Structures are given as structure tokens and as C-alpha cells.
Amino acid sequence: MNWRSIRAIYGHEMARFFRTIWQSLASPVLSTVLYFVVFGAAIGGRIQSVEGVAYGAFIVPGLMMLTVLQQSVSNASFGIYFPKFSGTIYEYLVAPTGWIEVTLGFVGAAASKAVLIALVILLTSFWFNGVHIAHPFWMVAFLVLTATAFSMLGFIIGLWAKNFEQLQIVPMMVITPLTFLGGAFYSASMLPPFWAGVAKLNPVLYLVSGFRWSFFGLADVPVGLSIFAVMLTIVICMVAIRWIFLTGWRLRE
Template structure:
């Protein structure tokens, strides 16, 4: 394992974050604070407790998950797309590195940035609502597994994209709607029976549900299924990336 090469990629990607800290860190944190103000204060004051939890506290895991997914995908996709855009991808492919080492560098940096922002938002949320974390170990486990799996998805999107427009297509038109419809701001049990069943076909529901369980001990689906879903998605993305490097799909175009 070429740890020096992994560290070089990781350092480069992290340095890019701190060079653009206003865009990379402050912007998503401010956006989430606005969600707290609108949903937690303005709307939450008119909504009864959900499963015995105040609405302001109930939406915290969903807001963190929304930001985590968006940041994981966007950071990883831009990180690998940029070498394609400026033409340094061939130097990367010709270096004495395996695909695992390349992925570890880019995905590790993207996941680190996403988790860092998620933890800042978690700390910020304590200024607005009273929070409790019943299962801190599982909270961190879901946080890390989700960040890694969606950073892998972002890596795939970055390889697939042929323009900056395509780079933003899936995060804006797929990821964000799935999070909003995946129980980020409500419990699936609040829906009519038919729509509750439909919602359970949304894969993001299992991520939000498991993450919320780690906070409050309540979930829309069994936590074991949530853990299985995020782990399975991570392995699926790893398998697809292995196929990309094995075949050279979109890498040598």
C-alpha cells in the first residue's frame, strides 16, 4: 500500500477546502441554520411533538443527513472531475498507484470534509434545541458509513460527468429530493398507509431513520435494516468503481 501517495492526494484535497473555507464550510452551515430558523422555530412552534420529541430536535438528524449527503457527493465528484477537466488524469493513472489508493485519497478527503461540516452543524444545533444522543457510537458509525458510501457515489459521478452541468445534475435532481421525501422533516408513520409504503422504497429513508434512532431511539424502520442498507450501498459503489478502473470506462476519453 502506497501510503505516501494516498496522503499526498488527501492533503491536496483538504488544502483546497481550507483555501475556499467560506464556500466549503460556512455556506452549508449557514444554510442549515436557516432551516432551523424556518422549520424549527417558525413551523415547529405550530407542530406537536413527534414520537414524544420536540419538532425542532426531531429534524436535526434529517438536516445533518441532508448536508452530509450533499457535501459527500459534491466534494468527491468535483475532486476527481477536476483532474479530468485539466488533463492530469493521465498522470494519475500512470503513477504507481492502485485504484484502491486513488479512491482512498479522494474519497477519504471528501468524507472527512463532509463529516467535519456535519459535526459543526450538530454543535450549532445545540444553540437552537435541546439534544440528546442515546447511542453516540452508532451515531458516529452511521455518520462515517454514510459519508463514505456517498463519497464513493460522488466519485462515480465525477468520473461519469462530461461537464460541470452534469456534475450538478444528480445531486440537485436526485439526492436532494430523495432526502426531502425520505423523512428528513417528518416521520413516515405520519403519512397515510399507502404513502408510508411508497416512502419505504426510498433508500434515503433508511439512512435518516437509522441516524435518527441513534439520537432518540425511535425509527421508521428497524435499525438493523438501516445498517444493512448503508453497508450494502457502500459495497455496491466499491464494486462499480473497481469495474470502472478495470475497464477504463470514462477514464481515457
């Protein structure tokens, strides 16, 4: 394992994040504050509580998960796509480093950015709601594992994309709708039986459910299934990334 290569890639990506701190950090936090105001105040005035939890507090895990999924995919996909766009990706391919080091560098940086933003949002939520974290260890575990899984997915999207339009298709047309339909702002138990069953076909529901359980001890699906879902995502993405680097698919075009 070439740790120097990992540190170099990771450091380069994190430096870019801090150079554009207002765009990278302030923008998603401000967007989430608007969600707190609209959903927490406006809708929360009509929905007092969900399963005994104040609605304003109930949506905090969902908003954090929405931000983590969006930021993980966006940061990782742009991080690896830009070297492709500028033609500098060949420097990574000919350097004395393997696919694992390149993946860990880019994915680690993207996941770190997403986790940092999510923690800032968590701190911000205390200004609006009294949030209690029932299982702090599992909250951090779900946060890190989910950020890692979707950073890997974003890394694959960045390798697959041929232009900036394709780079935005999956985050905007797939990730965001699945998150909204995955219980970010409601519990699947609030749905009619048929639609509750349909909702369980949404993989994001398992991530949101497990993360919300770490806060309030409430889950729409068994916690074990949530852990299995995120670990399965990581394994599938790792296999796909290894195949891409071994075959050179979309890397040598």
C-alpha cells in the same frame, strides 16, 4: 497498499477545502441555520412534537443527513472531475498507485469534509434545541459510513460526468429530493398507510431512520436494515469503481 499516495491525494484535497473555508464550511452551515429558523421556529410552532420529541430537535438528524449527502457527493464528484477537466488525471493513471489508493484518497477527503461540516452543524443545533444523543457510538458510525458511501457515489458521478452540468444533475435532481422525501423533516409514521409503504422504497429513508435512532431511539424501519442499506451501498459503489478503473470507462476519453 501505497500509503504515501493516499496521504498525498488526501492532503491535497483537504488543503483545497481549507483554502476555501468560507465557501466550503460557512455556506452549508449558514444554509442549515436557515432551516433551523424556518422549520424549527415557524413550523415547530405548529407541530409541537413528533413521537414525544420536540420538533426542533427532531429535525436535527435529518438536517445533518441532508448536509452529509449533499456535501459528500459534491466534494467527491468535483474532486475527481477537475483532474479530468484539466487533463491531469493521467498523472494518477500512470503513477505507481492503484485504483484503491486513488479511491481512498479522494473518497476519504470528501467523507472527512462532510463529517466535519455535519459536526459543526450538530454544535450549532445546540444553540437552537436541546439535542440528546442516545447512542453516540452509532451516531458517529452512521455518520462516517453514510459519508463514505455517498462520497463513493459522488466519485462515480465525477468519473461519469462529461461537463459541469452533468456534475450537478444527480445531487440536485436525485439526492436532494430523495432526502426531503426520505423523512428528513417528518416521520414515515405520520404518513397514510399507502404513502408510508411508498416511502419505504426510498433508500435514503433507511439512512435517515438509522441516524435518527442513534439520537432519540426512534426509527421508521429496523436499525439492522439501515446498517445493511449503507453497507450495501458501499459494496456496490466499490465494485463499480473497480470496474471503471479496470476498463478505463470515461477515464481515457
